[in-house]
Amino acid sequence: MSQEASMFSAADVVVSYDSSTGHDLTVQEFPLPANFAWGTATAAYQIEGGASQDGKGKSIWDTYSHLEPSRTNGENADVSCDHYNRMPEDVELMASLDVDVYRFSIAWSRIIPLGGRDDPVNEKGIAFYNDLIDRLVARNIEPVVTLYHWDAPQEIYDRYGALLDTGEFRADFEHYARLCFTRFGDRVKKWVTFNEPYIISIFAHLNGTLAPGHCREAGTDTKAEPWRVGHTIILSHAAVVDMYAREFQASQEGEITIVLNGHFYEPYNASLQADKDAAERRMVFYIGWFADPVFLGSDYPAEMRSYLGPRLPEFTPDERELLRRTAPINAFYGMNHYSTKYARQLSDPPADDDWTSNIEESSVNSEGKEIGPVSGLGWLRVAPEGFRKLLNWVWKRYHVPIIVTENGCPYGGEEDVARAVDDKFRQRYFGLYLDAISRAIYEDGVVVKGYYAWSLMDNYEWSAGYGPRYGIVHVDFTTLKRTPKGSAYYLRDTFKSRRKASSRRDVC
Ligand code: PNW
Numbered sequence: 414m415s416q417e418a419s420m421f422s423a424a425d426v427v428v429s430y431d432s433s434t435g436h437d438l439t440v441q442e443f444p445l446p447a448n449f450a451w452g453t454a455t456a457a458y459q460i461e462g463g464a465s466q467d468g469k470g471k472s473i474w475d476t477y478s479h480l481e482p483s484r485t486n487g488e489n490a491d492v493s494c495d496h497y498n499r500m501p502e503d504v505e506l507m508a509s510l511d512v513d514v515y516r517f518s519i520a521w522s523r524i525i526p527l528g529g530r531d532d533p534v535n536e537k538g539i540a541f542y543n544d545l546i547d548r549l550v551a552r553n554i555e556p557v558v559t560l561y562h563w564d565a566p567q568e569i570y571d572r573y574g575a576l577l578d579t580g581e582f583r584a585d586f587e588h589y590a591r592l593c594f595t596r597f598g599d600r601v602k603k604w605v606t607f608n609e610p611y612i613i614s615i616f617a618h619l620n621g622t623l624a625p626g627h628c629r630e631a632g633t634d635t636k637a638e639p640w641r642v643g644h645t646i647i648l649s650h651a652a653v654v655d656m657y658a659r660e661f662q663a664s665q666e667g668e669i670t671i672v673l674n675g676h677f678y679e680p681y682n683a684s685l686q687a688d689k690d691a692a693e694r695r696m697v698f699y700i701g702w703f704a705d706p707v708f709l710g711s712d713y714p715a716e717m718r719s720y721l722g723p724r725l726p727e728f729t730p731d732e733r734e735l736l737r738r739t740a741p742i743n744a745f746y747g748m749n750h751y752s753t754k755y756a757r758q759l760s761d762p763p764a765d766d767d768w769t770s771n772i773e774e775s776s777v778n779s780e781g782k783e784i785g786p787v788s789g790l791g792w793l794r795v796a797p798e799g800f801r802k803l804l805n806w807v808w809k810r811y812h813v814p815i816i817v818t819e820n821g822c823p824y825g826g827e828e829d830v831a832r833a834v835d836d837k838f839r840q841r842y843f844g845l846y847l848d849a850i851s852r853a854i855y856e857d858g859v860v861v862k863g864y865y866a867w868s869l870m871d872n873y874e875w876s877a878g879y880g881p882r883y884g885i886v887h888v889d890f891t892t893l894k895r896t897p898k899g900s901a902y903y904l905r906d907t908f909k910s911r912r913k914a915s916s917r918r919d920v921c
Contacts, residue, residue, distance in 0.1 A: 438786070438795065440844030442907065443851035444915035450555070450863035451908045452514025453507060453885065454819050456562035456608065458490055459872040461520060463497030467537035470526025472564035473575065477624030484626060486878030493873045495893050500545055506886065506895060507869065508552040510905045515554050516818060516865045517545070518562035518608065521589055528566025530588035539596055546600050557818075557865070558597065559605040559672065560590055560653075563613060563623065563875075570625060576613065577638065579645040583652055590653040594661045602667040605747055605818070606653050609674040610646040610703050614639040615768060622876050635766040637724055644726040647706045647736075654739040668744030671707055672818045675700040675750065677799035677806070681757030682779035691758040691772045696806060698770055708811040710740030720770045745862065746807055749819035752792060753784050753799025788838070789823035789881050795842050797849040804853040804861060814860040820846055821867035823874075823881035830896050833887040840903040847907065866904060870895060 458474045465471075478489035496503055507515055521528055523538035549556045565575040573581045590606070598604075607613070612623065619639045621628025629635050650671050657669045678695045680688035694716055701714040712718070712733070713725055728736065754774045763771040776784050776794050785794035800820075807815060822842050827833035843866065853859040871884035879890055885901040888894070 438797075438841070438845060440841060441848050442844065442911060442914075443848045443855070445847065445851055445908070445911040446854065447912050447916045449861075449908075449912060449915075450513040450816075451904065452512050452516055452555070452557070452863065452865040453510075453869035454516040454865040454867050455496075455518070455869050455872065456559070456564075457518045457520035457523070458493075458562070458564045459868075459874070460490075460494040460496040460870065461523075462490065462492040462495040464489075464491040466497060467523075467541070468526055468535045469520065469538060470522035470528065470535075471567040472520065472522045473567055473570050473624040474564050476567055477626055480626075484622075485876050486880060488873070488878030490873035492893075493890075494870055494888050497541065499893065500541070501548060502895070503869070504545070504548040504552060504554070506897070507549075507554055510885075510897070510901050511909070512554055512905075514557055514863065514865060515549055515869070516557040516559065516605075518559035518564075519593060520564055521561065522564065522566040522568075524592065525566065525589055526568075528569040528585060528589070529572070530585050532568075534592065542597060546597055550600050555603065556601050557603040557605065558593070558601045559608050560593060561586070561606065562608040563617070575625070576618075576642040576645045579641070579648060582645050583649045586649045587652055587656060591656065591660075594657060594665070598661055598665040598667060602665070603744075604657065604667060604669040605672050606650040606669065607646050608672045609749060610643055610671070611674060611699055613646065614643040618642045619766065619768060629766065639768060640721065640725050643702060647703060648728075648732060650707060651732075651735045651739045654742050655735060658739070658742050670743040670745050670747055671703070672747030672749055673700055673703055674819070675748075675803065676774075677750075677753040677796075677803035678756040678774075679753060679778070679784065679799065681755040681773075681775065685758075687758040688756065691770075692756040694770055695756040695772050695774070696803075698768070700807070701810075704746070704807070704811055706736050708740055708743055708746065708813055710737040716770070743813065745814045745816045746811055747818040748804075748807065748815050749867070750800055750803060750817065751820065751822065752794050753796035753803075754792070754794075755784060788842070789825045789827075793822050795822070795845060797845040800846055801849040801853050801857070804850065804859045805857050808853075808857075808859040814862050816863040816865070817850065817861065818865050819867035820864065821883045821885075823883050827871070827882040827887065830887050830889060833882065834896060834898050836898045836900050839885070839898070839900040843900060843904060844907065847911065851911070866900075 478485045526535050546556050569575050576582050617623040618627040619635045627633040654669050678692040680692045682688045697714045697716050705711050705714050755778045757773045759771045785796035824838045850861050868883045870886040871882040871888040874881045887896040
């Protein structure tokens with residue numbers, strides 16, 4: 414199984430930070446700019462629960478999480494953290510941690526239960542998000558809203574395959590986005606259209622480990638579908654950016670962009686040119702796939718065109734013009750980042766649906782050296798140097814300010830609240846990754862404006878169910894009690910002192 418397909422392993426490993434990496438993994442507490450924003454992030458399906466409350470329609474995740482046999486560890490998010498009913502408490506919790514920002518997503522099928530442009534609006538769903546936004550604003554917490562965090566309305570999937578039909582999806586998504594801008598845009602000043610198009614395309618339409626679970630075994634066209642889905646996302650994003658700029662930006666004065674995830678890649682064998690090229694090309698296929706059209710307004714990267722040939726859809730002249738026009742409107746690069754991997758160029762012929770240009774990923778290189786200490790997930794290694802390099806890579810290629818819209822890690826044994834609260838592993842991970850940002854800013858000249866920890870609280874980790882816990886707040890999934898972990902206080906305190914340190918630095 415490729416690393417990409419394995420979601421959860423090594424639940425309770427004992428970690429030594431000075432393992433085989435040879436890197437200095439001591440947190441330095443380097444400063445961050447005085448106006449650097451910190452926040453927490455969540456997604457609707459992962460925390461809300463209230464699956465059919467107040468007229469909410471089904472999403473593809475409601476269906477996928479109830480499949481028999483289960484593809485989600487036997488678990489669903491019908492209740493999850495019950496945020497839908499406990500939202501005021503959660504806002505107060507964030508206020509107590511002094512967060513500047515809360516990034517959350519809107520469940521499309523909560524406000525348009527059937528999803529389509531001619532379907533009715535659910536005012537009770539709108540009221541929930543209005544209340545959330547009002548409470549955030551009252552607490553001086555900036556709402557950052559993602560429109561699509563993986564939960565397409567089931568009905569539009571049944572009607573036309575959701576993201577598989579570019580024209581239909583784009584029209585329905587535009588309608589949904591317009592509704593959100595109209596109802597919430599007086600108070601929401603940062604919008605994200607899509608969360609992680611790579612994961613939607615590959616995990617949901619090739620590996621099949623996320624809803625709607627398309628994969629070779631399910632008989633779907635894994636050669637073409639992921640690239641069609643990516644194409645739909647890019648064009649739907651651009652259309653909505655265009656609409657926001659034309660119809661809303663002048664009066665609402667907000668910003669809009671997309672969130673892309675990506676690892677940094679190091680060569681598996683650093684003395685082989687083929688592996689060095691593979692590491693670079695893996696990032697082009699992972700990130701450039703979306704970021705070139707979105708932020709440069711250009712075609713897909715040339716490497717992808719030549720490798721994928723007719724599997725990769727074409728942009729029409731009108732679409733190229735749309736991309737060119739909207740590229741500079743994207744206000745920042747939303748970066749979700751968790752870890753670094755090694756990339757190795759394979760020589761055996763790849764599968765006909767290969768999406769990597771025949772590159773294998775691993776956490777151990779040709780000399781047996783690990784990329785970093787393992788977290789609660791085998792692939793998620795502590796590798797802050799890779800993070801710094803990725804910030805540089807993105808800045809050099811796209812030259813837009815970066816906001817880190819997700820970063821964090823799970824660790825083993827955190828069901829037990831007493832153990833979870835003492836989450837030194839996570840505190841150190843955060844500390845090291847914040848040091849990497851500081852060095853990228855002050856030593857490398859990269860513009861990074863904010864950092865949102867994933868996640869505000871333990872939640873439903875998609876196909877891994879309630880296994881991996883990424884929260885800075887522990888959730889007891891029986892009583893639903895919230896208990897801040899040490900990392901919540903670490904983040905509150907470290908941002909206070911790092912930002913103070915930077916003002917001193919600026920004065921000197
Ligand atoms: C993100 N990977 O997903 C999502 O935005 C969140 O909803 C999710 O809970 C969080 O990260 C933790 O997994 C990812 O394989 C899924 O590199 C997979 C990867 C990265 C991010």
